[in-house]
Amino acid sequence: MTSETPAPSLAGFATAENAVPVQVIEAGELDDWLAAQPGRVAQWAKAAGFSARLGEVLLVPDADGGLDLVLAGYGEAKVRARGRFHLATVAAGLPEGIYRLDGLAAERRAEEALGWLLTGYAFDRYASQKRGQARLVAPEGVDAARIEAMAAGEALTRDLINTPAEDMGPAELEAACRDLAAAHGAAVEVTAGEELLAQNFPLIHTVGRAAEAAPRLIDMRWGSEGPLLCLVGKGVCFDTGGLNLKPGASMGLMKKDMGGAATVLGLAQMIMALGLPLRLRVLIPAVENAVAGNAFRPGDIYRSRKGLTVEINNTDAEGRLVLADALAYGAEDTPDLMVSMATLTGAARVAVGPDLAPYYTDDEGDAQALMAAAGRMADPVWRLPFHQPYEAMIEPGIADLDNAPKGGFAGSITAALFLRRFAGETRYMHFDIYGWSPSAAPARPKGGVGMGARALLGALPEMLGL
Incomplete structure (x- = not known):
C-alpha cells in the first residue's frame, strides 16, 4: 500500500535453527506420553498439574533454567469441534522465540500453522498493539508458501476493514488496489465521477453522488x-443509510461496509501470490452512501447498466445497487465463474450469526466443492437458497425490480435474487458476509476479518479445473 495506508507486517515461517519443540498432547494421551519421558519432565508436568486440556500451556525448563520444551494441551476431539485455530491460543502466550510443532496429526497441521501465523497480526496504525512474538517453523508436510499467502491475504483484508472511513474512502481503496496490482504485475483501470454516467454505470453514480x-x-x-474468474466486491466505504438514515448505533460499524471489497482483495492477493493458472478480474464499485441535497431518494426509479429499472424503496439498501452495475459489467466479459462478496444484509447475520459466511449458487458441483474446501481451510460457510418463489417479492410492478421489498421476510435471499438478475446466464456465486469479529477468538482479534476467501481458494481447482 501507499505511505498513507501501510502494508500489513505479518511474519512468515521461521527457519529451523534452535527451534523449541511444542509437544501437542491430547487429553487421553497424556499418561502414555509422560510415561515415556525423562523423569524430570514427568515430575515437572505432574507438579504443575498439567492435564492437557485444550489451550493449556506448560513451559518446561532445561537444567540451566532455559526453555527446553513446551507442552500444549489439545484437549478432546468433541471440545475441539467447537472452534478452530486452537494452537493460536498457545502461540499468543509464548515468549519470543522460534518453535516447532511435535505430536500434531498431519491433517491438523495446515490449520494450526495458519492460526499460528495469524497471531502475528495486530492493527496498530493508530495505537501500538501487542503482536504475537512466537515464530513457527513450517510443520512437515504442509505447503508453507500457500499458508503464508493465505495469512498475508487475510492481513490485507483485516487492515482494509479496520481502517476508518476518514482514511479508507473510495480514493484510498483505489490506492490500495493499485498498490496490490503493482506488487503482482496486474493492471488497473478506474472510472470515476461523472464519467460513470458516460460509461453507463448509473447505479454506482447514483449511490455515491452525494459524497x-x-x-x-x-x-x-x-x-x-x-479460465476467467471475476470477483466483485462491495466497496461502500461508509454507509449512513442515505436519506433513510441509520440510527447512531447501527452506523457505528459502517466503516466495514466495504468488507466485500476487502475480502476479494485479500483473495486476489492469495491467488496472485500463488500464481494460480487463471485469469483474474476484480471489480469494486467504491462509493460512500452520504446525505446531501443531491442524494438519491425513496421512490426514485433508475435504469441500470443492464437496462432493468429499479425502484428505490430504501436508500439503505444501496449495496445491491452498486453491485448490480458491476455484475452486469463483469458478465459482459463471459467469465467462467463470477463471485460477489458483500456485507449486504442484517438478515444473513440473524440467520447464521457472525462466524458463518452464507453463500448462494445454482451449481451443485460448486456447492459441494466449496463445502468440502471450507472444512479443509478452517473457513466455515453455509449454503442458502436462490428460492424461486420469492422472485415475486422483488418485482414492485412500477419498475422491473424493488431494491428493498416490504415485509422483512427472507432479506438475504431476496437480495441474492436481486443480484442474480444482473449476473444473467453467468455461472455465479454470491457471499453475504459480515466481515467482523465482534469478540476476540483464537487467531481472530476483535475487528475486521475475512470470510469465505480461503474456502473459495481451496475450491477453485475443482471449480475451474486448474
Missing part, C-alpha cells in the same frame, strides 16, 4: 491464460 469523494468503479486484471 464529497467521487464514486468509482475499480477494475483490476491479472493473468493471461486459463
Whole structure:
C-alpha cells in the first residue's frame, strides 16, 4: 500500500535453527506420553498439574533454567469441534522465540500453522498493539508458501476493514488496489465521477453522488491464460443509510461496509501470490452512501447498466445497487465463474450469526466443492437458497425490480435474487458476509476479518479445473 495506508507486517515461517519443540498432547494421551519421558519432565508436568486440556500451556525448563520444551494441551476431539485455530491460543502466550510443532496429526497441521501465523497480526496504525512474538517453523508436510499467502491475504483484508472511513474512502481503496496490482504485475483501470454516467454505470453514480469523494468503479486484471474468474466486491466505504438514515448505533460499524471489497482483495492477493493458472478480474464499485441535497431518494426509479429499472424503496439498501452495475459489467466479459462478496444484509447475520459466511449458487458441483474446501481451510460457510418463489417479492410492478421489498421476510435471499438478475446466464456465486469479529477468538482479534476467501481458494481447482 501507499505511505498513507501501510502494508500489513505479518511474519512468515521461521527457519529451523534452535527451534523449541511444542509437544501437542491430547487429553487421553497424556499418561502414555509422560510415561515415556525423562523423569524430570514427568515430575515437572505432574507438579504443575498439567492435564492437557485444550489451550493449556506448560513451559518446561532445561537444567540451566532455559526453555527446553513446551507442552500444549489439545484437549478432546468433541471440545475441539467447537472452534478452530486452537494452537493460536498457545502461540499468543509464548515468549519470543522460534518453535516447532511435535505430536500434531498431519491433517491438523495446515490449520494450526495458519492460526499460528495469524497471531502475528495486530492493527496498530493508530495505537501500538501487542503482536504475537512466537515464530513457527513450517510443520512437515504442509505447503508453507500457500499458508503464508493465505495469512498475508487475510492481513490485507483485516487492515482494509479496520481502517476508518476518514482514511479508507473510495480514493484510498483505489490506492490500495493499485498498490496490490503493482506488487503482482496486474493492471488497473478506474472510472470515476461523472464519467460513470458516460460509461453507463448509473447505479454506482447514483449511490455515491452525494459524497464529497467521487464514486468509482475499480477494475483490476491479472493473468493471461486459463479460465476467467471475476470477483466483485462491495466497496461502500461508509454507509449512513442515505436519506433513510441509520440510527447512531447501527452506523457505528459502517466503516466495514466495504468488507466485500476487502475480502476479494485479500483473495486476489492469495491467488496472485500463488500464481494460480487463471485469469483474474476484480471489480469494486467504491462509493460512500452520504446525505446531501443531491442524494438519491425513496421512490426514485433508475435504469441500470443492464437496462432493468429499479425502484428505490430504501436508500439503505444501496449495496445491491452498486453491485448490480458491476455484475452486469463483469458478465459482459463471459467469465467462467463470477463471485460477489458483500456485507449486504442484517438478515444473513440473524440467520447464521457472525462466524458463518452464507453463500448462494445454482451449481451443485460448486456447492459441494466449496463445502468440502471450507472444512479443509478452517473457513466455515453455509449454503442458502436462490428460492424461486420469492422472485415475486422483488418485482414492485412500477419498475422491473424493488431494491428493498416490504415485509422483512427472507432479506438475504431476496437480495441474492436481486443480484442474480444482473449476473444473467453467468455461472455465479454470491457471499453475504459480515466481515467482523465482534469478540476476540483464537487467531481472530476483535475487528475486521475475512470470510469465505480461503474456502473459495481451496475450491477453485475443482471449480475451474486448474
